Amino acid sequence: MNLEQARNNMVEQQIRPWDVLDQSVLDLLSRVKREAFAPVEHQALAFVDACLPLGEKPAQIMLEPKMEARMLQALTLRPTDKVLEIGAGSGYMAALLAARAEHVVSVEIDATLAEQARMNLHRAGVKNVSIEIADGSQGFSARGPYDVIVISGGVPAVPDAILQQLRPGGRLVAIVGAAPVMRAELVTRTAGQACSTQTLFETVTPYLENFAAANAFRF
Numbered sequence: 001m002n003l004e005q006a007r008n009n010m011v012e013q014q015i016r017p018w019d020v021l022d023q024s025v026l027d028l029l030s031r032v033k034r035e036a037f038a039p040v041e042h043q044a045l046a047f048v049d050a051c052l053p054l055g056e057k058p059a060q061i062m063l064e065p066k067m068e069a070r071m072l073q074a075l076t077l078r079p080t081d082k083v084l085e086i087g088a089g090s091g092y093m094a095a096l097l098a099a100r101a102e103h104v105v106s107v108e109i110d111a112t113l114a115e116q117a118r119m120n121l122h123r124a125g126v127k128n129v130s131i132e133i134a135d136g137s138q139g140f141s142a143r144g145p146y147d148v149i150v151i152s153g154g155v156p157a158v159p160d161a162i163l164q165q166l167r168p169g170g171r172l173v174a175i176v177g178a179a180p181v182m183r184a185e186l187v188t189r190t191a192g193q194a195c196s197t198q199t200l201f202e203t204v205t206p207y208l209e210n211f212a213a214a215n216a217f218r219f
Helices: 003-018 023-031 040-045 065-075 092-098 111-123
Strands: 082-086 103-108 129-133 146-155 166-178 181-189 195-203
Touching: 003 023, 003 065, 023 065, 065 092, 065 146, 065 166, 065 181, 065 195, 082 092, 092 103, 092 111, 092 129, 092 146, 103 111, 111 129
Parallel strands: 082 103, 082 146, 103 129, 146 166
Antiparallel strands: 166 181, 181 195
């Protein structure tokens, strides 16, 4: 398998046609080795237009490449941004975020996945990510507030406790709602407690662990 050709096909045939036109994002997806974050048994599928399983639970997945790209583009990350990611998975999204931000705190409830993410990031030479083993359904206030929050999976709605960990002007992306139609949304915290919400695309993805029961904030 020609990995570089597969990576280029992913960018040009899946991601660019899905309205990801920021060249810096496209370059980043070409540079960060997605296959290095995929399970060994699924590395040949690292570039397909589908989620990849990471464990036995439905939410333990790598999201589709085009979804990660759209979310990354919408966040317009800055080099000074402090980022919280909820759902570290394999560490791939954390690696993408870390390439454009100052520091990423990535929270993972499953200790085995957290260790895999740590090892993947170490092998990739990513030094500005901290992996925390914790239940992220209420965020991770100990390291907040944050300029950017990424919820790397589905939630019924964004819990208020997580929203409160955004700095004014901060941005959050999450996939919210219920099957058969869910929405990837960009939430921007404006003045005080006010927020604005933009729908990025429709999709369906499993809920992250413990989020279905979390007290939710609805817009």
